[in-house]
Amino acid sequence: MQLYRRTLALPGVRTLLVLVFFARIPATAAGMALTLHIAVTMDRGYGAAGTVGAVATIGIALGAPVLGRVVDRYGLRPMLVITTIGEATFWVFARFMSYPLLLVCGFLGGMLVLPAMSIGRQAIAALVPTDLRRTAYSMDSVSTELSFMVGPAAAVVVATQFSTQTALVAMAVGIAVVGTALFVMNPAVRSEAEKASTERIPRRVWLTPRLVGVLLVGAGAVFILAGTEVAIVAQMQHSGELSWTSVVVIVWSAGSAVGGLVYGALARSYRQVTLMAWLGVLTIPIGLAGGSWWSLMLVLLPAAFLCAPTIAATGEEVARLAPPAARGEATGLQSSAFTLGAAVGAPSVGFVVDHASPGWGFALAGVGGVLVAALAWLLAARQRDRAPAGTAVEPGTRAGSVS
Template sequence: MQFYRRTLALPGVRTLLVLVFFARIPGTAAGMALTLHIAVTMDRGYGAAGTVGAVATIGIALGAPVLGRVVDRYGLRPMLVVTTIGEATFWVFARFMSYPMLLVCGFVGGLLVLPAMSIGRQAIAALVPEDLRRTAYSMDSVSTELSFMVGPAAAVLVSTQFSTQTALMAMAVGIVVVGCALYVVNPAVRSKAEKAAVEKVPRRVWLTPRLVGVLLVGAGAVFILAGTEVAIVAQMQHSGELSWTGVVVIVWSAGSAVGGLVYGALTRSYRQATLMAWLGVLTIPIGLAGGEWWWLMLALVPAAFLCAPTIAATGEEVARLAPPAARGEATGLQSSAFTLGAAAGAPLVGFVVDHASPGWGFAIAGIGGVLVAGLAWVLAARQKEEAPIVVSPDTVAAKH
């Protein structure tokens, strides 16, 4: 536990972890609140809700690197002002919008989503020395798991106990509170040494095949997680035990959190492609667990242990390979990779489940992850193991 004690003793780390945990809750609740409003209150069905979600996802994927670049050039606060006003405005007026308007504004709202995930990862890289980043990113992954347990449940609670219109307004209030809190605290996105030595680096210098491979691993990991979530629901419905789904998902998330804590206490890091390959391999046979719901729950545990470590290792490697001057854009690309992985995993596995069986859903999610891990290995093989980029005029000139 010495790594955790040392990390938590660093100035600003405890405040950051608490802040980003609460900052991520509105984002994790957004999809559920919007889905319930469109599918239930507007009576447009889940397909229509999924279409709006897909359009918003495209906006998020396109906007994240741009917002990161804004942080690199102008700092955190200007970006927070734009995204807080933009996203809160969407949620205030969403309850009055027709379905076609939601399609259009969902894309614009996605472009302006407040990037709480990216902010947390950037701040960790600035506050935590490299030898403790594995532990810090592991805690960040556990925090993310917890926020995903709280956010959707809160959206369902408000929507069912009050109304979906109330839930949408609560989203607007939550975004404003989060944006103001981040603005006041203004977590550092570069250390003092990095600010003093910062120098612009062309994208082709730092966006190497190895970093692209890391981003692919991030997309592949979330592909597995999104696909597994769909397959869990399908399996529980198929076995007639849908009421136990919440328990299964909670145990699955708890297993991931435990795995993240264990990974953060290790004395060495493991390659992201290796972790994700094992995550995929352990996901493939989950569908073989038949019988009662607790068999499925137990079958999920081995793969669950590798979920948070894989995400944590990806964040650690992005922070290592990206120069401080481009860290915002790099973490934005990481967020885009996560978003696209989820956007691909859920519908693909859903299609397989509809035309085959829930067991094949787990298999496809795992096989997809293994294939992406293999592609990441190929990209890494094209480039020798590299040290973190040292920004200097010679480094930049050598690439021109």
């Protein structure tokens, strides 16, 4: 636990982790609030709700790197003003919008989503020295797991106990509160030493095959997580134990959190591509469990332990490979990778489940992860092979690895 004590003793780290945890809750509740409003209150069905979600996802994926670049050039506060006003405005007026208008505004609102997760990762890179970043990013991954346990549940409670319109207004209030809190705190996104350097490095220089591989691993990890979530629900419904789904998902998330805590306490980092490959391999046979909810829960745990470590390793690598002057854009690309991974994983596995069985859904999620790990390894090997003889390897990087 010494690494955790050292990390939490750093100035500003405790406050940052607490603030970012609460800032992520509206983001994790957004999808559930919008889905319930469209599918239930507007009576348009879950397909229509999913379409708006997909359009918003495209907006988020396109907007995240742009917002990151705003942070790189103008600082955090201008970006917070734009996103806080923009996203809060969407949630205020969403309850009055027709379905076609929601489709259009969902895309625009997605582009202006307050990037709480990117802000947290940037601030960690600025506040935490390199030797403690693995621990800090592990805590950040655990915090993300906890926010996903709180956010959607809170949206369901407000929507069912009051109304979905109330839930949408609560989203607007939540965004306004966390945006204001972040504006007041204004966490550093560059260290004092990094602020002294004003050199701008072209994107083609820092967006290397190795970094692209890291982003692919991030997308692949979320592909597995999103696909696994769909397969869990399908498996529970197939076995007639749908009411136990929340218990299985909570234990799955808790296993990921435990894995993140263990990873953060380790003395050294593990290769990101290796973590990704094992996550995929351990996901493939989950569907063989069948039977009752508790057997599925137990079989999920080995893969669950690797979820948070894989995500944490992605954040650590992006912070190391991206130059400080472009870190905002790089973390924005990371967020886009996560978003696209979820956007592809859930419908792909859902299609397989609909036309085959839940077991094949787990298999597809796992195989997809293994293939992404292989592609990331090839990209890193390609960069190594292209490097001129005598070129120094990046600090902390093993030749031929993504991490």
